[in-house]
Each structure stands twice: as C-alpha cells, then as structure tokens.
Amino acid sequence: MSLTANDVTQIAHLARLGIDKQDIDSYAKDLSGILDLMTQMSELNTDHVDPMAHPMDQVQRLRVDTISEPNNREKFMSIAPQTEAGLYLVPKVIE
Amino acid sequence: MHTKSLTELAHGLRSGEFSSVELTQHFLKRIKQHQDLNAYITVTEETALQNAIVADARIANGQSTALTGIPIAQKDIFCTLDIKTSCGSKILDNFIAPYNATVVEKFNLAGAVLLGKLNMDEFAMGSSNETSYYGAVKNPWNINTVPGGSSGGSGAAVAARLAACATGTDTGGSIRQPAAHCGITGLKPTYGRVSRYGMIAYASSLDQGGPMARSAEDVAILLQTMAGFDPKDSTSVDLSVPDYSAGLNNPLAGLKIGLPKEFFSNDLNSDMAATLETAINEYRKLGAEVKEVSMPNLRLAIPAYYVIAPAECSANLSRFDGVRFGYRCENPVDLTDLYTRSRGEGFGKEVKRRILMGTYALSTGYYDAYYVKAQKIRRLISDDFKMALTEVDVIMGPVTPTPAFGIGEKIADPIEMYLSDIYTIAINLAGLPALSIPAGFINGLPVGLQIIGNYFSEDRLLNIAHQYQQVTDWHQHTPKGFE
Numbered sequence: 001m002s003l004t005a006n007d008v009t010q011i012a013h014l015a016r017l018g019i020d021k022q023d024i025d026s027y028a029k030d031l032s033g034i035l036d037l038m039t040q041m042s043e044l045n046t047d048h049v050d051p052m053a054h055p056m057d058q059v060q061r062l063r064v065d066t067i068s069e070p071n072n073r074e075k076f077m078s079i080a081p082q083t084e085a086g087l088y089l090v091p092k093v094i095e
Numbered sequence: 096m097h098t099k100s101l102t103e104l105a106h107g108l109r110s111g112e113f114s115s116v117e118l119t120q121h122f123l124k125r126i127k128q129h130q131d132l133n134a135y136i137t138v139t140e141e142t143a144l145q146n147a148i149v150a151d152a153r154i155a156n157g158q159s160t161a162l163t164g165i166p167i168a169q170k171d172i173f174c175t176l177d178i179k180t181s182c183g184s185k186i187l188d189n190f191i192a193p194y195n196a197t198v199v200e201k202f203n204l205a206g207a208v209l210l211g212k213l214n215m216d217e218f219a220m221g222s223s224n225e226t227s228y229y230g231a232v233k234n235p236w237n238i239n240t241v242p243g244g245s246s247g248g249s250g251a252a253v254a255a256r257l258a259a260c261a262t263g264t265d266t267g268g269s270i271r272q273p274a275a276h277c278g279i280t281g282l283k284p285t286y287g288r289v290s291r292y293g294m295i296a297y298a299s300s301l302d303q304g305g306p307m308a309r310s311a312e313d314v315a316i317l318l319q320t321m322a323g324f325d326p327k328d329s330t331s332v333d334l335s336v337p338d339y340s341a342g343l344n345n346p347l348a349g350l351k352i353g354l355p356k357e358f359f360s361n362d363l364n365s366d367m368a369a370t371l372e373t374a375i376n377e378y379r380k381l382g383a384e385v386k387e388v389s390m391p392n393l394r395l396a397i398p399a400y401y402v403i404a405p406a407e408c409s410a411n412l413s414r415f416d417g418v419r420f421g422y423r424c425e426n427p428v429d430l431t432d433l434y435t436r437s438r439g440e441g442f443g444k445e446v447k448r449r450i451l452m453g454t455y456a457l458s459t460g461y462y463d464a465y466y467v468k469a470q471k472i473r474r475l476i477s478d479d480f481k482m483a484l485t486e487v488d489v490i491m492g493p494v495t496p497t498p499a500f501g502i503g504e505k506i507a508d509p510i511e512m513y514l515s516d517i518y519t520i521a522i523n524l525a526g527l528p529a530l531s532i533p534a535g536f537i538n539g540l541p542v543g544l545q546i547i548g549n550y551f552s553e554d555r556l557l558n559i560a561h562q563y564q565q566v567t568d569w570h571q572h573t574p575k576g577f578e
Contacts, residue, residue: 011458
C-alpha cells in the first residue's frame with residue numbers, strides 16, 4: 001500500500017495539520033512503509049472476533065448530576081493565547 | 096544520601112540524620128552538576144525547598160508518611176499546578192498547568208518534595224527520548240546512547256541519582272524500556288490502577304502511569320501512593336489497593352514462570368538471550384518452575400498497536416488547536432489557518448506522523464480495514480495472554496531487543512524505531528501489569544528482564560522482583576561518574 005503526495009496533503013487537511021511542502025514526500029514514504037507493516041494484519045482471519053476497544057471492556061461510569069468542580073474560568077482563560085471579556089478570540093469567521 | 100533507598104531515606108529523615116531541606120539541596124546540586132544529561136525540562140528549585148520546609152515540620156510533628164520529605168521528579172506529562180507542563184512539545188512550551196494531576200496531588204498529600212519535571216519524547220511518542228522539543232536525553236551509562244523512551248528523563252534521572260525516585264507513563268513500553276536501558280526498576284500497572292486524570296493523553300485505552308525507582312522495594316512504596324480509584328478518571332478501576340510492601344518477602348517456591356517461545360526465537364540477540372537465561376536460572380534456584388508457553392498472535396502486536404495508538408492520538412491531540420491554551424501561530428488569516436499553522440508549527444515530526452497515520456486509519460473507507468481489524472487482533476492478543484496465564488503465574492521475557500542503541504542511530508527510520516517496542520506493546524494492548532528489573536550488563540550497558548502478570552497482580556510482580564533483588568545486585572550498580 002503506498003500513499004501519494006496528494007493523499008498526504010488530503011490527510012493533513014483532514015487533521016488540520018500544517019506540513020511543510022518539502023516534507024510531503026518523506027511523509028508519503030514513511031506512511032507507506034508503516035502501512036506495509038499494517039498489511040501483516042490481513043494474514044489473519046478475524047471474521048468471528050469481537051473488536052476490543054478497551055482492556056477492561058468497561059462501560060462509562062455514571063455519576064450523580066451535581067456540580068463537583070469549582071469555577072476556574074479566570075484561571076483557565078489566563079493561559080489562553082487571546083481573550084476578551086471572558087471570551088476566546090479567534091479570527092473572524094462570519095462576515 | 097543519593098545512594099539510599101526510599102526506606103533508608105525516610106528513616107534518615109525521621110531519626111534526624113539529615114533534614115528534607117538538606118536532602119533536597121543535595122539533589123538540586125546533583126541536578127545542576129549533571130545538567131548535560133538533559134534529564135530535566137524544568138527544575139522547580141523554589142517549590143522543592145518550600146515543600147522540604149513543610150515536610151521537615153510535618154516530620155517533626157510526627158505526621159509523616161513513607162514519602163514525606165523525599166525528593167521526587169515527575170515526568171513532564173503530569174499536570175502540575177502553576178508549573179510549566181510541556182509534554183516535551185513546543186505546542187505546550189508556554190503551558191502553565193491550571194490544576195494538578197491526581198498522581199501529583201497524591202504525592203503532594205504524602206508530603207513528597209517536587210524537584211522538577213522530567214524530559215520525555217514529545218507527547219510520549221518515541222522509544223529513545225530523541226523526539227523531545229527540548230533535545231535528546233543522554234543515558235548515564237554511556238552518554239552516546241539513548242536512555243530509552245518515552246520516559247527517558249525519568250530513567251536517566253533515577254539511574255544518575257538526580258532524584259530519589261520518579262514517575263513515568265507507559266503506552267507501549269515507555270516505563271519498562273527506559274527502565275531497562277537505564278538499569279532501574281519500572282512498573283507499568285494494570286490499566287485503570289493509577290488515575291490518568293491530569294496525565295496528558297496520548298492513546299487513552301493504552302496509557303498508564305507508574306513508578307520508576309531503583310528497586311522493587313522502592314517501587315512498591317511509590318505505587319502505594321499512586322494507585323487507587325479516582326472518580327475524576329472515567330476508566331479508573333474501583334478496586335481496593337493491597338499493601339504492596341507486605342508480600343515482598345514471600346518465598347517463590349512453586350512459582351510457575353512461562354517463557355513465550357515467540358519471545359525467545361532465533362530473532363533474539365544471543366547476548367540478550369544468555370543474560371536472560373542466567374536471570375531465569377536465579378528464579379529456578381529460588382524454587383520456580385519454568386515452562387514454555389505459546390502466544391501465536393504476538394507477532395501482530397506491532398501492526399495492531401501502530402493503528403490503535405495513532406488513531407487514539409489523532410483524536411486526543413485535536414484539542415491542541417491554538418485557541419484555549421498552548422502555542423498559537425503569528426497573524427492567522429482565518430480560523431483554518433490558525434488551526435493548521437498552530438498545529439503544524441507546534442508539533443514535531445513524529446507526532447505529525449502519528450496524527451497523519453491515525454487520521455488515515457479512521458477516515459472513511461479505511462476504518463474497517465485498519466482500525467476495526469486492529470481491535471480484533473487486540474482481542475486475540477489479549478486472549479493469548481489470558482490463556483497463557485491460566486497455565487503459569489507470570490510470563491518472563493526481554494524488555495528490549497538490544498541494550499541501549501546510539502543517539503541518532505534509529506531516529507531517521509520510524510519503522511526500525513517502532514520495532515524496538517516489540518516485547519512491550521502487546522502488554523499494553525491487553526492492559527496487563529508488567530515490570531522491568533535490571534538483570535545484567537552487555538558491554539557496560541544494562542539489560543532488563545520483563546515480568547508480566549495477571550490483571551491487578553502488581554503485589555505478586557513486586558514480590559517476584561524483590562526476591563530476585565535479594566540474591567542479585569544488578570539494581571545497585573551505579574554508572575561511572577554518578578556514584
């Protein structure tokens with residue numbers, strides 16, 4: 001299985017991940033190599049095997065719906081790149 | 096003071112032989128002397144001395160625990176309130192954590208002294224500590240070799256005695272592999288045994304925090320503090336925590352050890368095989384029975400892991416978007432540009448590779464072929480372990496294919512790097528506990544023996560490790576220049 005430079009660009013777009021143009025080919029080569037490794041998995045028939053998502057086969061625990069965390073709004077916002085009036089600032093998205 | 100065990104240190108503190116302030120200053124001085132190892136990302140000198148003053152008062156009042164006044168260093172993946180928590184990444188280089196991880200909170204409550212934050216592979220993705228934004232860590236046994244990864248700073252700091260003990264995290268071998276390469280004892284507990292709250296996520300169904308120290312006896316003391324149910328971690332397991340030190344001296348007569356034939360095939364380096372055979376013979380002398388077991392699906396652990404871990408990583412790391420915390424690119428032209436460039440400039444190459452791999456494996460048309468297939472193989476591997484552990488009490492094997500390799504040797508070839516996890520990652524897929532103990536040397540570099548047990552059998556694993564450490568002294572060797 002081999003990935004082209006176009007595939008890499010498309011995957012990077014899905015991940016909203018900037019990659020340098022000059023690195024695209026090396027990512028394509030590395031990822032193709034890793035995918036080759038993955039193809040070993042197809043040697044094994046797994047038709048009747050249940051996928052295992054989690055080591056303990058746990059279900060999400062429920063808790064009583066009460067407030068358990070203190071309000072740390074100011075502390076959390078103090079580490080943000082840009083804020084104003086208690087809001088996170090990003091470039092304009094609606095004209 | 097830096098050669099003493101945790102029990103000896105606690106005794107020295109209580110008897111007044113030295114104070115926690117003196118002990119802390121001693122370690123801080125050693126950290127400065129050996130800065131060239133690059134084991135620490137942040138040294139929290141002020142916090143450490145404040146913690147030590149409080150600890151001394153607590154000891155004087157007779158309110159101490161086994162860890163009060165003991166200097167510990169945290170892997171920089173654990174959030175520490177008001178202290179930089181970088182996870183080895185540029186994207187979190189400016190991140191001052193607004194809360195403590197549960198593990199950190201537990202050590203604080205016990206009165207331990209925080210020396211600083213330890214270097215690591217970026218987001219714990221690496222097997223050599225070379226992917227860190229803060230540069231490679233050097234192995235104190237030979238500074239031209241890697242300490243292992245991803246908890247490489249933890250391995251190097253404990254081996255060089257730049258901390259009395261440390262924490263690590265293990266997603267595919269990241270506690271055991273550096274423990275092996277640095278000649279220390281490291282335990283990856285059962286998944287769910289130690290809280291993941293405040294531990295920056297890489298692959299959530301595999302990540303597990305654990306202790307790294309010089310001996311099984313020390314590791315037992317640390318695990319006692321770290322383990323336990325945490326309502327803040329939705330996958331924390333609600334089971335009582337046994338006394339991990341109580342059974343250390345139990346005799347091993349009748350212990351059944353399984354050696355997977357897949358671990359001891361001709362692929363295993365002959366020096367490694369000979370060293371492990373000597374270690375296993377010690378167990379025979381201690382009364383253990385040894386038999387071969389087979390785990391036919393182990394060979395597919397690497398491909399399954401390198402689908403599942405990147406898939407989970409690509410989802411987890413989507414939170415780093417340049418909006419709420421961490422690095423933001425300069426002058427973004429629109430929101431997509433902000434996301435794309437902040438992430439592109441903030442993440443290093445290996446992290447990007449895994450995000451891309453994971454995004455691909457989860458994308459339309461490939462989900463079943465890669466992700467679901469890998470999860471099915473995960474089940475088969477887990478069943479192999481379950482089956483083997485009905486025949487034997489523990490499984491033993493290598494931790495790494497070779498002793499520590501050279502800095503720069505494998506970093507250019509991701510697949511070769513991934514193959515260095517071949518003996519450790521299956522354990523994470525199954526969620527089992529396993530530890531690495533020092534079992535000898537090859538050309539002056541330490542070799543680790545891996546001991547894998549059944550779910551929640553950490554007490555038994557520590558007992559088995561401790562008994563070996565009573566009849567061998569590999570764990571007491573110190574690298575030259577760090578005595």
